[in-house]
Amino acid sequence: MTDRVRIGVLGAARVVKQALTDPAKSAPEITVAAIAARDPARARERAARLGIPKVHESYEALLADPDLDAVYVPLPNALHAEWSIRAMEAGKHVLCEKPIASNEDEARRIAGVAAKTGRVICEAMHPLYHGLFDRVAEIMADGTIGEIRHVSARVCFPVPNSKDIRWQYPLGGGALMDLGVYAVAVLRALAGADPAEVTHARAKTRVPGVDRSTDARLRFPGGATGRIKTVMWGWPVFSFTGRVEGTKGKLTVRNPIAPQAFNRIVLETGGKKTSEQAAKLPGTYTCELNAFAAAILRGEPLRTGPEHFVPVMGVIDEIYRRAGLPVRGASLSARSE
Template sequence: MTDRAEDGPGGTTGPTVRIGVLGAARVVKTALTEPAREVPEVTVAALAARDPARAREHAARLGIPRVHDSYDALLADPELDAVYVALPNALHATWGERALRAGKHVLVEKPVTSNENEARQLARAAEETGRIVCEAMHPLYHPLNDRVRELLAAGTIGEIRHAEAHVAFPIPSAKDIRWSYELGGGALMDLGVYALALLRSYVGAGGEEEAALKDVEGALAPVRTKDVDRRVDARLRFAGGATGRIVATMWGWPPLASRCLVEGTAGRLTVLNPLGPQMFHRITVTAGGRRTRERVVKQPSTYACQLRAFARAVTGGEPLRSGPEQFVPAMAAIDAIYRRAGLPPRGAGAEAGRVAGETV
């Protein structure tokens, strides 16, 4: 790590974490380089992609100073402290583990891996190397998530009985890698992981950090391409007795929509746009014959909150909200939902992913 960073918005002086990027994906701008401007604890220092020419073009566009000719060359860079894995889902486990064993801390795009077995392997590599691995589950790090959990923990709607999360983001192009089973595609993998994370966070408020899933009671997952779900609708039961439902779609309307509902013995709480609260959001609580609405601070973005948390975990050992303790059971739940819906869990495409385009 480099010398101490200057004070920034919401930040404190401290060591700067130098991050290298694996992949020339579109998400790098939104999830890393733009929020890094708000997080002085982080420097985005290098990038590598499958196509070196594309890597140079992408790095120039994003203002990343160094480009490596291969993923392995980036992992060997002694001037990097951490790696952001922005590759297709099928490659997250392979390159996340290689980065850990190269001595780097790892921030890996969601979903953290293709399945539970890969998640356990990645968690084991982090333990063996003494490095941090964090899934990029950015909504969990925003003050909106804190406020919802605070309201639920305070008993505002009584004991939680049921929770739902609905997310939609249409992907019309059949060429998008999210429609490829070999690359770990599917609505559940792309959007359902967010819905599941939010439910586990909300149902677990006031107790565990994330509620444990007991059973998948039912799941429907109509496909668009072979074994790739365009929509998933899963009914869940948590260990504490509460039920849950997640609905995620990459097909149809409405676009860019997300909302959550939590029902308790004394009322209900709804959250509008928990995935992008920096754009707009609203919490509505109906209890005791009254309805109240509130908004939490919009800025910084969910991505900036996540990046700052990752930097502080690396430099100061602060706990993460999407580390192995959270992502291993989450991937177990994803596998279980696929099986209940009659589809195979992801994970057959590691080799195919090696030659995939980086367009997530």
């Protein structure tokens, strides 16, 4: 291990530029060193475009590269668990795109392999590494809004292209999978706890088994309630909001999933409304890469390790069951009891 983490990329997905190569320029302990794709020609094209120095002819060859410390996995959802596990078993640390697994069972298997191999595993839930959530945590801790009564998160973004992988059940598609992981992550961050149970859920589908929208009600320890809404096709078209209602007031977070673009924290207490903005820079992806490197090089804790992604996938699974849809990774013809 050097004083930098050398990362190889599994796949030539569009998100690599936004989530890795561009923010790595501002992350002093990260080097993007190699890439591999199913189509080697596409890997070479992407490497030239993004300035990645080495191209491997296969995923297996990249995992066997002794000059790499870690792997970034931006593959379709259904492949996240398989290649995260294979990477850790090959001795690599892993930064995997969200959702890190198709379901809770897969998430637990990933966590188990991480514990066995001693490798760092991080779900790329980049918003949680931004200073916006540090500031929200400070406000929640000082008792400004009192005891929490209700927490909600709404994440809505249109995906009109019916051929997009997010509409394909075998690849782990669905509004809850693509956007719901953000909503559950925001809900946990605002509540400071995991939901005790999912009390109700309903979903609308656009293609068999694939939700275009979900609406779920939850209950937290202590009696507080929660709600998440995710929309990939329908109304509202755009919405990125988290809210906490307490015994003394209300806190609203605008754009919690992309605070580097814009954000706002609005407090309503004692009949008064105030607002503030957390610093936009560094961006969420750079913050995430810095934290990933610190975990590998110095053993610093991560916000989105197994203690985060295992319960998140448990909530996702239960919402699907409550809504009468199969969990991802199950047979499309199967329906949960």
